[in-house]
Amino acid sequence: MTDLTQDLCRLFARALELEYVTDDTDFYLAGGHSLSALALAVSVEEAVGLPVRVRDILECATPELLAARLAEARGGTAGPGPRTGTEGAPRTAPEPARAPDDDVPESVRWLWLARQNEHGGAGAYTVPCLLRGEGELDVDLLASAVAGLPVRHPALRTVFVERQGAVRAVVTDRTVPLDVVDLRDGSLTEEEFEALVHDRVEVPFDLAEGPLFRSTLFMRPDGAWSLLLTADHLVCDGRSLTVLAAELVAAYRQDGAPPAAPVPGPRPAPRPREESLAHWRDLLTPPPAPLLLPVDRPRHGPAGAVTDTVRLDIEPRVTARLRALAATAHAGLFAPLAAAVASGLGGLTRTDDVCLGTPVDRRSPLGLDGAVGFHVATVPLRLDLAGRDDPAGLVRHVAARTADALDHSEVAFDELVATLDPPRPAGRGPFFDVWVALFPRIDTGPAGPRGIALRGGPFLQRRGMFELSFQFVEEEHGLRLCLQYDTGRYGRDTAEQIAGRVLAELGRLAGEPGAHGAPAQPPSGPPAQAFQGFHFDT
Template identity: 60%
Template sequence: MADLDPTRRLCTLFAEALELDHVTPDTDFFLAGGHSLSALALAVSAEESFGVRVRVRDVFEAGTPELLAARLAELSPDAAGTSAPVQRPAAAPRDAPTPDSSLPGTPVADGTRWLWLERQRGEGDFGAYTVPCLLHGEGLVDPDRLAAALATLARRHPALRTRFVEARGEPRAVLTDDEPPLEVVDLGARQLSEARFDALVDDRIAVGFDPATGPLIRATLFLRTGERWLLLLLADHLVCDGRSLEILARQLVTAYADPSSSGVLRRGDAVPQGPSAVRPRDPEVALAHWQGVLLPPPAPLPLPVRGPRVEPAGATTAIAAREIGPDILRRLTHLGRQHHAGPFAPLTAAVARTLADITGSTDICLGTPVDRRALLGAEDAVGFHVATVPLRLDVRDGMSADDLVRHVAQRTMDAVDHSEVAFDTLVAALDPPRSPGRPPFFDVWVALYPHIDTGPRPPDGITLSGGPTPLRVGMFELSFQFVEHADGMRLVLQYDTLRYAPDTAERMVQRLVDEVARLLRDPAEPVLEAEPTQQTFSGFQFDA
């Protein structure tokens, strides 16, 4: 693209990041459908093209091709002209260790190392580290062909055939020849109640993974007569994250439609250390950012727990849930776009104000995952490519909805820009006080899970739709999860049953309902409708 002027070059990059045919110089990235993750992808591609450091905040503040071209000219007038792209070196390994052939496998990335160490600090129950996904399938399905497609994915993604062993107190990744096991449960024409089906699913989720033995992914195909069936995908968090579920579903449909794309599994393949960073970062810059944000550390929130925090958080959980209709979701998305964000910003703003009202605190710190695939050059890679980041928010009395959503959006962009530091490194460097049963820096987790839909069914193929489903165990005492689906979004509060009574959880989720209404400036409107709290899975009717 060296022959194009900067604005035209950025129009092309905007269109690629937004998955649009074309954009104009005055197209607003966020009003056209952009969000923090697609902004990260745009920042990376702009940096590769122009050879200057481009932050997500730059896209946030200069959200059109014309404005961003002017911003890049200010950063480096020479590099922002028509010069050829600058090729940047790959990032150096974390500690550049000397290879030791006496040790099994290979070292792992910082984020994977942190997750492995966290589970070692627990009491051996790995259930909280399972990533479950329930997908509604359509089309006549051949179990053998589906098993072959799953094997194709394992050959394509080394993470799915990796196990983790300990050597000298550190995790090492060992590549295997494992293929994901597929269990087939033929329900036939039985009129199975939703509760009984939930029990079948729960039984399979309850069987945890052992990172040292593997395999770390498995699937169950629930068959019945006709072209309707369900696929339960379960993976260990060490090899799978939320975005991986969408990648797996999409590529599974493709592999099922084209069995010839199976590839070849070679014994002895090396385990990749994660893709090389597109733009290496100085961790000291990120640490300086977090030092400014997180010091002095936020105090624990005075949440309405019903007893002392003695046991680890999340040993047993339940959920309180509500449904958000498509019209409300559209309005939330529009509110986010007005402030250069997606629906995550207004939803998180509602969570923050709910917690502020409950606790009386204006200093609200939340934990959330950041997908770093764009930074790693790993857009379609299955694996653990997320970072845990704290979102510290100042929720002042009388703060308008616009100001709060804008504040959340800015903090989210800054967190994405400085997400290269693993959470354990951040904790070790800033050394916050530790409270029993509480992660450092934050009490509450918040996450958004987009709806998975593989699109129209190919000839002689299948299609999948659905998304993640809550676990019976968790890693946090309170986790606000927003799960998009075909008819809107499900708001799920997963709570520790030893710390919170069911009626307390119901009151908290109802207050969140009220805050969503306040954000939309129409408190009188019945925004959300109640849904039973004891149903772990919903939206998949077997006997309809």
């Protein structure tokens, strides 16, 4: 085993959170996924001084294969195959990244601009998380732990002001109190409790005044309690919620004292932006045609102003099979989920060209692992379904397109739109109308003596930014498909049929007997044979 291979074994083990790996350990079969592959690519790049992409991990998924590719790039031994263009060449004098206005990251600037246009309404930009608490609760100790979060993470005490048409971020000394709602003397049904949470979530944030982060403790009957964390999207994203939950539990165990503030890691040299723009130009030219989605009513106003949600459970058996399929395709669970959405909508709209929108986490290339804030990029995931009827082939295609999206995600979405200038019919977003995302389950582990535990995930809102948003939420056992749909465009029956079709596609990909892509029946939906509600948008 060469020194390079040994170094890669250590880096693979660290990315997989394993004690050790061998030179033939397959990264994905050992539990890797697209985001951990991105972190691995960054760490390998820092160690060897050569550009490494997620696509490299996808194609060379063992330390031995990746070492051969890197040796080839250095001009050493032969690797698994030639690389084209500039991908294998060391970077010299990279083009500097564009300086954002007033030190506001480009992703935040784009989100702020969208917010000014009130796309979807202000409530669409709230990130809520409802966590079920376990353990003997000391309210004062929890309040102290909550107060420590903004101290550790400046994003949670940042406000945004407009100056001469540009956004500027201002870090304040604002604190965040724990708001306590005592429900122990009354009785609430789950529906009533959900409505109460909705009311809390929909209280608007003042971007210029702040704070842009809130916490609410619900003391429920029989000693049960729940914690609602709510933040504006400008200072928080999905992964931030996982970080906050873990830090709350750690601080609680240390008598409310927050852990040390995170230290930004080293950042690799930026890649030339033209390289990524060229990738997107090739992928999105000509631009994808709007999907002829089934609708019940004509378009009026922005998408997602008022939404409702169809929830369908995905059985643990199906989830396990999807994970296995993803691993053999060198992907994480997101790939078969996105494949099912694309395949379901492709069959519904009679097209092989489906473009979905999805978020990708950019913490690793930014050197910000463990940081709270808005560190995601919006990317178009354009998929070619032609001739990809077999599940493995389709998932491999989605995995490859996802890897490419991660590798070229440094281009902000608004810059991509401005550069490529796609057609934008009234009421439609550029490139895609459908959103797909996977939300991992938050679970801080057992409470232990004198400790607490937090378990849960995102709380779905009444407002959104898209006509259709497929949100897959990991549960304790299995998954849940939450289809958030624009009620101004879709009736409940139509949304249930669409969700059912995707559920059936998940079963087909998982090899479930009897799953051949026909619409599945949601528990409360009408029989498919009787459904006559589709009216295709033109």
